[in-house]
Amino acid sequence: MTVPRSFVVGCGLGSARKGLPAMELSNKTARQLFAEIREKPTRARFGFGRKPALVNIDLQKAYTAVGEFATAYETDPRQLAYVNELAELARGKGLPVVWTYVAYMDSGEDCGVWGTRSNTPDSLQNIKVGSRRSEFDDRLCIDSRRDIIMNKRMASAFHETNLASLLTFHRCDTLIVTGGSTSGCVRATVVDSLSHSYRTIVPEECVADKHESPHFANLYDMAVKYADVVPVAEVITYLRAYEGPN
Numbered sequence: 001m002t003v004p005r006s007f008v009v010g011c012g013l014g015s016a017r018k019g020l021p022a023m024e025l026s027n028k029t030a031r032q033l034f035a036e037i038r039e040k041p042t043r044a045r046f047g048f049g050r051k052p053a054l055v056n057i058d059l060q061k062a063y064t065a066v067g068e069f070a071t072a073y074e075t076d077p078r079q080l081a082y083v084n085e086l087a088e089l090a091r092g093k094g095l096p097v098v099w100t101y102v103a104y105m106d107s108g109e110d111c112g113v114w115g116t117r118s119n120t121p122d123s124l125q126n127i128k129v130g131s132r133r134s135e136f137d138d139r140l141c142i143d144s145r146r147d148i149i150m151n152k153r154m155a156s157a158f159h160e161t162n163l164a165s166l167l168t169f170h171r172c173d174t175l176i177v178t179g180g181s182t183s184g185c186v187r188a189t190v191v192d193s194l195s196h197s198y199r200t201i202v203p204e205e206c207v208a209d210k211h212e213s214p215h216f217a218n219l220y221d222m223a224v225k226y227a228d229v230v231p232v233a234e235v236i237t238y239l240r241a242y243e244g245p246n
Contacts, residue, residue: 030212030217033216033220037220038229043224045228046200046227046228047199049199050171050173051095051174051244051245052090052095052172053170053174053175054087054097054176055098055100055178055179056087056098056179057100057157057177057179058100058179059080059083059136059137059180060133060136061133061137063181065137069122071122073210075182075215076206079178079205079206079207079208080137080139083140083178085236086235090176090239091146093239093242093244095172095239096166096167098148098163099136100150100161100179100185101134101136102127103127103133103151104127104128106128111125150162154188155184155185155189156188157189157192158189158192173199174199174201176202176235177193177207178207179208180209181214182207182209182215183215183218186202186207187222194225194227200227201235202219202222202228202230203230203232203234203235204219
């Protein structure tokens with residue numbers, strides 16, 4: 001079958017045939033690329049809106065108890081301390097504070113096809129409801145009477161949860177997203193947040209990943225496309241000064 005030339009050019013193959021690269025090449029690391037975009041942003045910021053909510057993604061022992069679970073990781077040693085500070089400030093301003101975690105039935109069937117690629121004690125679908133892997137990290141300061149706890153099953157905090165309706169009820173237009181992993185559930189939540197037209201803020205020190213390459217690659221990608229990736233000090237300053245919508 002002959003492919004029309006217009007289709008080839010439209011797919012970006014025409015330039016490759018002329019000896020031009022199909023995509024930009026670089027020998028820089030993901031860390032270096034993110035450092036460059038942080039130093040010299042190529043896009044305007046979304047900025048904070050009228051009312052934010054704090055959404056903390058999967059800060060549970062399966063992912064934070066380094067040395068106990070193979071799936072755990074740490075990027076910034078002060079991550080959880082910063083998250084606690086953000087949560088305390090948000091509560092003090094009457095803002096929603098959401099904590100998500102993943103945990104599944106004994107059968108693991110509620111993990112769906114996501115849980116079919118492996119079946120070891122460390123596998124995702126084997127984070128069982130009520131297990132130690134499903135527990136929030138002991139270092140977190142969670143107000144169990146006031147904060148919102150969500151058991152999600154998939155990557156995004158929006159997928160088949162009541163997060164969107166909760167944000168509508170509170171009239172929030174901005175999400176501050178922390179947690180892990182940067183390349184997994186944080187990114188998925190950030191993309192969905194933008195898709196729901198929320199201004200989305202990612203405090204850099206408050207997200208973590210297993211390896212620096214996906215961590216910084218996804219910080220770069222989120223900063224260019226989906227969110228404002230900013231120092232946590234900037235978010236702390238904002239929350240301290242926040243006075244609520246007029």
